[in-house]
Each structure stands twice: as structure tokens, then as C-alpha cells.
Amino acid sequence: MTPAVVVDRNPRPGRRPDQPGSGDAAVPAPETDAREDRRRQEERWRRRRSLERQLHDGAALRISSLALRLGVLENGSVDPDDGARHRDIAALQDEVAAALEELRAVASQIYPPLLHEAGLGPALRELVTARQRDVVLDVAADRAEPAVEGAVYFALADCLEASGAPLAVRIRREPGTVEGGDIVVVVIEGADPALGPAVLDEAGPLGGTVDVEGAPGSAGTITARFPCA
Amino acid sequence: MRVAVAEDGALFRQGLVMLLEASGHEVVACVPGGDELVAALANDPVDVALLDIRMPPEPDGGLVTAERLRAAHPEMGLLFLSHYAESHYLVRILEIGTDRVGYRLKEKVGSVEVLSDTLSRIADGEIVIEPVLAKRLVEKPRNDRKDVVAALSERERDVLKLMAEGRSNGGIASTLFVSGKAVEKHIASIFDKLGLHGDASVHHRRVLAVLTYLRSQRGES
Numbered sequence: 067m068t069p070a071v072v073v074d075r076n077p078r079p080g081r082r083p084d085q086p087g088s089g090d091a092a093v094p095a096p097e098t099d100a101r102e103d104r105r106r107q108e109e110r111w112r113r114r115r116s117l118e119r120q121l122h123d124g125a126a127l128r129i130s131s132l133a134l135r136l137g138v139l140e141n142g143s144v145d146p147d148d149g150a151r152h153r154d155i156a157a158l159q160d161e162v163a164a165a166l167e168e169l170r171a172v173a174s175q176i177y178p179p180l181l182h183e184a185g186l187g188p189a190l191r192e193l194v195t196a197r198q199r200d201v202v203l204d205v206a207a208d209r210a211e212p213a214v215e216g217a218v219y220f221a222l223a224d225c226l227e228a229s230g231a232p233l234a235v236r237i238r239r240e241p242g243t244v245e246g247g248d249i250v251v252v253v254i255e256g257a258d259p260a261l262g263p264a265v266l267d268e269a270g271p272l273g274g275t276v277d278v279e280g281a282p283g284s285a286g287t288i289t290a291r292f293p294c295a
Numbered sequence: 296m297r298v299a300v301a302e303d304g305a306l307f308r309q310g311l312v313m314l315l316e317a318s319g320h321e322v323v324a325c326v327p328g329g330d331e332l333v334a335a336l337a338n339d340p341v342d343v344a345l346l347d348i349r350m351p352p353e354p355d356g357g358l359v360t361a362e363r364l365r366a367a368h369p370e371m372g373l374l375f376l377s378h379y380a381e382s383h384y385l386v387r388i389l390e391i392g393t394d395r396v397g398y399r400l401k402e403k404v405g406s407v408e409v410l411s412d413t414l415s416r417i418a419d420g421e422i423v424i425e426p427v428l429a430k431r432l433v434e435k436p437r438n439d440r441k442d443v444v445a446a447l448s449e450r451e452r453d454v455l456k457l458m459a460e461g462r463s464n465g466g467i468a469s470t471l472f473v474s475g476k477a478v479e480k481h482i483a484s485i486f487d488k489l490g491l492h493g494d495a496s497v498h499h500r501r502v503l504a505v506l507t508y509l510r511s512q513r514g515e516s
Contacts, residue, residue, distance in 0.1 A: 131310035137314045142317070
């Protein structure tokens, strides 16, 4: 946990000297804790994103190139009637494809590349299409930082995982009510209010909040707010 | 066939060149990024250029490079190879061009036959789409909206799926074990149900049918 005395060694440029806690290191102000939590969360999402990239540029590429090398081997077969050899190579090709399929599944659990490249709208549409789910998406095109996009994406992925109910999801980036950054507001209609805590698991660490309407076990509405930096 | 390769992963690039040469194609350029490819082909276009989607210039250099190549050499075929088969990229690819294009998973072009078949279909003007993607998009439409595709019969959906893979009528007929006439009838019915009438050429309407479907899946109207 946070030490009793907090010394901010790296004040960020955006920080104003009149903010509490900026000069007085003797009393750990709550905001300093919040900022430290936020920084840790951002670092965590950055690491996840770079892990996905590492998989893509490393193992996945290496295994994909095996598929090509096998193709070259098969073509080099001297005896065109060597059926056993062709069958062996075809079986290996299938194994290569299966390994890559598993890697893609893992990568999408770490940080979907489409989320990084195209944002929440395209990434969520792909998720909903791939899982053949009955979800109406209404996502404003504004991009947010990786921590916020990651948290929103995985909060919704958890909701989709937990229940097969038809959902209507609306995502908007709105100006924050308190001083500071914008807030990404996510409204999930048709969701079981019992899923509220799962959504809070993603929104909470970023300083966000979750409101639920309706009785657990029924189709209610979950409204989550994810503050941007 | 004369081809060129742009891919930032050295291992995959080398493997691809080996397989292309084993298939009897002439690799006239083999470069690690999009800008290099545009430069290499400026005065010496090829039949088909093979591009990684996720390469420099980041983040999706393959797409911006393809736009530049299509503008400079409209006759040149474009084959996108990616680790991911996603409808988001397919729609962007179809926005770059609706003929002489292909989008396949990297590991699925790993034989001389598949690679050569993919390249020659693109050079012949077809659209070649990774079957798993076409299947995912067409087979089980989501039931959240009364989208146009829901109005299609099961057999019409099979036909649309094969159209989305870029198959010709003959190819569709032999895959589904039906006559060419039957395929034409299904396609006419698909055009009708998707509201594609008028003067557009059949090829153009085929592409519009596929795009209509994909857009309905992306939640666009």
C-alpha cells in the first residue's frame, strides 16, 4: 500500500502548484493516492498492450512463417505420389493454424489489437460479431487513452461472457463535472444488475463509478463512468 | 507472375519469398515497409503486391500503402496478409478497391497451390477473402436488427457467403452442387432482397451485395 509519507518525485507538467498536496509532502493528500493509483493503472494497461504486440511480432510471426516453410518443403517433394508425406505436411499445417488460433485467443484477452488501432467502436463490433451476440452498439467515435478503452472493453466483454441476454450499449465521452478530464459514460441496458460489481472491477481502479437500476436477476440498466486523465 | 512483398517481419518475409519462388513467381521487390514498396514499384509495377497490414508506416501501413499503390497503378492486384481476419479491415480494404484485392490470414497461404490460386484469382480481377471471415460474417447474422440479410433464405445466404469469398458463379455452382442457372436465380433474388436494382453491372452489384451485408454487421446504415 501507499507509504505514510508520499513524496511525488515526478510531478506531472499538468499539475498546478495551487493543488493540495503538491508541495506539502508531510501529509499524504487523498488526491496524491488517487493519482498514484491512476498512474499504476495506466502503466498496467500499457504493459498489456505491449505484451500483445510482443506476441504478434514474436511468436505469432515465427509460427506463421513455419506454415510457409512447410509449404516449400511439400513442394520440394521429389515423388509426386508420396501421399504419406503430403498427409504429414498437411497435418503439420493444421497444427500450425491451431497454434495461431490459440495465440489469437490469448492476445484478445490481453489487449485486442483492433482496440488499440481503431478504438472501442470497431473492437466491440468485432467482439459482438465474433460471439454472434444480440447487442445493439451505439459508440461515439472519440478515442480515449488505452487505460480507459481497455477498462471499458473488458468490462463489456465480462458482461457478454456472464449473460446471454440481449443488450443495448451506449458509449459517450462527456466533459467531466469536476475539474479534470472527460468522462467516458457507458450505459448498458438489458444487463443484470448483479453484473454491477464486475463492471466496477474495471471502472473502480481508474476512479470511476457504477450505478445500477433494477432487481438482480432481471434486465436492468448499468451506468458506468470511466474518468479520463 | 511478377510480384512484390512488403512485410516488416524478416522471418515471414523470407518464408514468403521462398514459397513464391517455389511457386514459380518472380519476386521483383522484397522490402520491410510500405514507403519502400511504393518507391520500388514507382516505375516498375507488378501483377500483384503482397502487403502486411500491420507494418510501417504505423499503425496500419499496409492500408495506406495500398491506397497509394491503387492510385498510382490501378491495374495492380493487392493481397493483404494479416495475423487477424477482421471485418473492420475487410471494409477498409473494400473501400480501397473492389476488384483485384485479397485479404488472407498469413498461415493460410502456406502451400504452392493456395498461394498461386489466390494470386491468380486476384490478377483475374476477383476479390479473395479468407473463408473463415466470410463464413463468420454471413453464416449466422445477429438477430438484434431486422437487417436485410435476415430476409435471405438459407441457400441464398450460402450463395452470398461464397460471393463474399470472391467466387465466380461457376465456382459457386460447383461448390454447392447446383447448376449455373440456379446460382443466377439465387443471385438475382439476393440483389432483389438487398434492394440492388438498376443499371449497375453485375460485378458491381455483387460487390455492393457483399458491402451491404458487411455494413449491416458493423451497425452502419
